[in-house]
Amino acid sequence: MGTSVTQRVFSQEDHKAFQEKLHQQLDELKDIIDCPVFGKEPLKLGAELEMYLTDPQGNVSFSNQALLSKLQDDQFQPELNQYNLELNLSAFALNEQPLNQLHDEISTKLHHLNHTASQLNISPVAIGILPTLEKRHLNMQYMTDVPRYHNLAHFLYQERGQAFEVNINGEEQLTMSFDDICAEGANTSFQVHLMIPPERFAKVFNAAQLSSPLVTAIGANSPIFMGKKLWHETRVALFKQALDIRLRNKVKWQEPTRVNFGFGWVRENPWELFAEAVALYPTVMPFISNEQNNAAISQAKGSADTKSLPPLNELSLHMGTLWPWHRPVYCNQGNGHIRIEFRAIPAGPSVIDMVANTAFAIGLANGLADDIDRLICQVPFRFAEYNFYRAAQQGLFAKILWPLQHKYRANEVAIVDVIEHMLPVAEQGLIDLGISEQEAKQYLAVIANRLSTKQNGAVWQKNTLDKLLTEYGKPEALQHLVKRYLTNSQANIPVANWE
Secondary structure, three states: OOOOOOOOOOOHHHHHHHHHHHHHHHHHHHHHHHOOOOOOOOOEEEEEEEEEEEOOOOOEOOOHHHHHHHHOOOOEEEOOEOOEEEEEOOOEEOOOOHHHHHHHHHHHHHHHHHHHHHOOOOEEEOOOOOOOOOHHHOOHHHEOOOHHHHHHHHHHHHHHOOOEEEEEEOOOEEEEEEOOHHHHHHOOEEEEEEOOOHHHHHHHHHHHHHHHHHHHHHHOOEOEEOOEEOOOEHHHHHHHHHOOOOOHHHOOOOOOOOOOOOOOOOOOOOHHHHHHHHHHOOOOOOOOOOOOOOOOHHHHOOOOOOOOOOOOHHHHHHHOOOOOOEEEEEEOOOOOEEEEEEOOOEOOOOHHHHHHHHHHHHHHHHHOHHHHHHHHHHOOHHHHHHHHHHHHHHHHHOEEEEEEEEOOEEEEEEHHHHHHHHHHHHHHHHHHOOOOHHHHHHHHHHHHHHHHHOOOHHHHHHHHHHHHOOOOOHHHHHHHHHHHHHHHHHOOOOHHHOO
């Protein structure tokens, strides 16, 4: 998905050839999934952490390239805007204390990052949206000078043909237009990758979709954008609108947005999601790789040999121009696999909070999987989508449709009651994945503490800003908010315990 695309102009023939590649690779993928040993790999957990870079005043610092040069660490990569950075973490075996290993690697890498950044007067911040961000920071002038980003911005704007409109109604209202896709870079996430047995993919993926409102509500950490208090998880609304290339008055049908919750429950296997992506979305970067797909699938099918699986470069590139909140990711290494990327979890507030969010998300997805066929009868897909957006908008104060009071009927209930009811399910789901009971309890206790205090990152930011506004004007209050957030975050204090 991180393919470097330097070509700026594509012809109709390029689009046609790319489309043919997509169709060919969909057929190949179907055969790959049928290989007896496909996905028969040790199951692992990985993640990517996106961050902001700030100056001593708590404002953005346009310095990712300078910092990367000084870091000399390939696990750190640039992100869309010059004040964003990404940390690509290792993949850890599920039966080897992956949550503790994930926590330790993030801590070690951030210690190195903070030490190096301090020499440049930079402070990295893991937060969903930086409260001090201003509109002037969201334009091409501050985009990272990487061809892939410039090309993506060029092609998406070309498809839309006019400014991107953002309209978010929360505690306050924001209406704003942007001339390019840089507003997308305002969103920073903690993206979790989970390998699961191939035969369980559909059930676990559906369970991840169904339970995502619970994870979103308890982990919300982006309530402030452009100085306004909006949704508890404003990223969900902003990300969708900042990349929406649709013009409603120019289409005859409701064309889907490239950022979405999905279109229905998976029925059998992950191939459906790839086929859906090819069927519903036009290509925006029809770049054909020089690396040829290996035609050895037919030999691998029905045998134990998958060492020649093709990379499916064009299909992966196309999937990289779509941003569903849960995304299938194909990998051709070893026996190959398709993993689930959890994309709705925000960055921050602290390392222990992010690992706790990970534990809750994957624990629920696996823990609900065996009962998912019954649950999706009571919670139709459009109910699940409704729940997701209500959770993003109202966080811990949301009400969702869930079969909590009645086993066979969904009623409107407080989301905090559902989360409390689901904590044992998440714990058992982690244990069934091979994670130790001690490790599961350790991180889910962080979630339980948030639930008892009714304080996540979003609640803390909103309440702290209200307090600061009694002492300072808004610009100064926002700067103090970032500084206090940074102090707590760097101390790795769970957000439920922040003053």
